[in-house]
Amino acid sequence: MHILVTNDDGVTAPGLLALVQELRPLGKITVLAPDRNWSASGHVKTMHRPLRVKEVTLADGSPALAADGAPSDCVALALLGLASEKIDLVVSGINPNANLGHDVTYSGTVTAAMEAAIGGVAGIAVSLHSPENHPGRLDYGPAARAARRVAVQILSRSNGSPVLLNVNVPYLPDDQIKGVAITRQGLRVYRDKLDCRFDPRGRPYYWIGGESPTGVPEDGTDFGALAQGYVSVTPLTLDLTDREAMPGLVGWQWD
Numbered sequence: 001m002h003i004l005v006t007n008d009d010g011v012t013a014p015g016l017l018a019l020v021q022e023l024r025p026l027g028k029i030t031v032l033a034p035d036r037n038w039s040a041s042g043h044v045k046t047m048h049r050p051l052r053v054k055e056v057t058l059a060d061g062s063p064a065l066a067a068d069g070a071p072s073d074c075v076a077l078a079l080l081g082l083a084s085e086k087i088d089l090v091v092s093g094i095n096p097n098a099n100l101g102h103d104v105t106y107s108g109t110v111t112a113a114m115e116a117a118i119g120g121v122a123g124i125a126v127s128l129h130s131p132e133n134h135p136g137r138l139d140y141g142p143a144a145r146a147a148r149r150v151a152v153q154i155l156s157r158s159n160g161s162p163v164l165l166n167v168n169v170p171y172l173p174d175d176q177i178k179g180v181a182i183t184r185q186g187l188r189v190y191r192d193k194l195d196c197r198f199d200p201r202g203r204p205y206y207w208i209g210g211e212s213p214t215g216v217p218e219d220g221t222d223f224g225a226l227a228q229g230y231v232s233v234t235p236l237t238l239d240l241t242d243r244e245a246m247p248g249l250v251g252w253q254w255d
Helices: 014-026 071-082 108-118 141-157 222-227 246-250
Strands: 002-006 028-034 053-057 063-067 089-095 122-129 164-170 179-182 188-198 204-215 230-235
Touching: 002 014, 002 071, 014 028, 014 089, 014 141, 028 071, 063 071, 071 089, 071 108, 089 108, 089 141, 108 122, 108 164, 122 141, 141 164, 164 222, 222 230
Parallel strands: 002 028, 002 089, 028 063, 089 122, 122 164, 179 230
Antiparallel strands: 053 063, 164 230, 188 204
C-alpha cells in the first residue's frame, strides 16, 4: 500500500513525524507537506502562481517533500502526478488541537483529506484534543496509534472507495481511551471578537481573536465522544446539499 502523509502545521511538525513512524509498517510512505504552518487555511487551490517543492529530511532522518502551497495543494500535487506511484490512502495530521463541528470547513488538516476524496482516494484527518495551554511537548503516540487502526480498517475494507473520515483523539493514555465511537458533527460554539488597532501612522488594522471556541457535548457527536473518552470517527461527505430545504425553495416565486 502507498500512503501519502501531509498536515497543515508544516513538514517539521512533531505530529506529522509521529504519524509517519506509526504508519510505516503498513506500506510505502510518501510525505508531502507544507513548508510552513497553514492552520485554519481552509480548502485552498493555488492557481495564481507556480508551486515549488523541495526535498527535506525529517527529524528521524527519513526523506520528505515540502511544498510552498496549502495542505490541499500538497495532496493535489501528489495525486496529479508528483508521486510516481498510485496513492491508496491520504492521512493528514496529527493536528495538535481537535477539529470538531464546523471546524472542518476551516481546518487545513481536514481539507487536505477532502482533497483526497475529490481525487477519488480515501482520506483520514487526524487531530488530538489536547488541553489548552498544555506545558511542554505533546504526546502524539496514542493519536498516531489510533490513526493506524483507522488506516488498517480503510485499507482492508474500503475497496478503493474515497471514504472521508475526520478522526479526533482524546488526550489520554492508550489504556484510558475507551474505544472508538462513530459520530456526527457536533455544535461548535465560536467566541470570536474583532480587535481593531492602529499602526504608528494611525492607520487601522484588525485581528480576529477572542476566546477559544467551545462545543456542546451531546451524545452521538464528536464533542460528546471526546468528553466521554472515546476516539471520535466522523464520516464526512463533500455533498453539502440541504435536501430538507429543497421542497420549500421549489415553492418560492421564481418568475
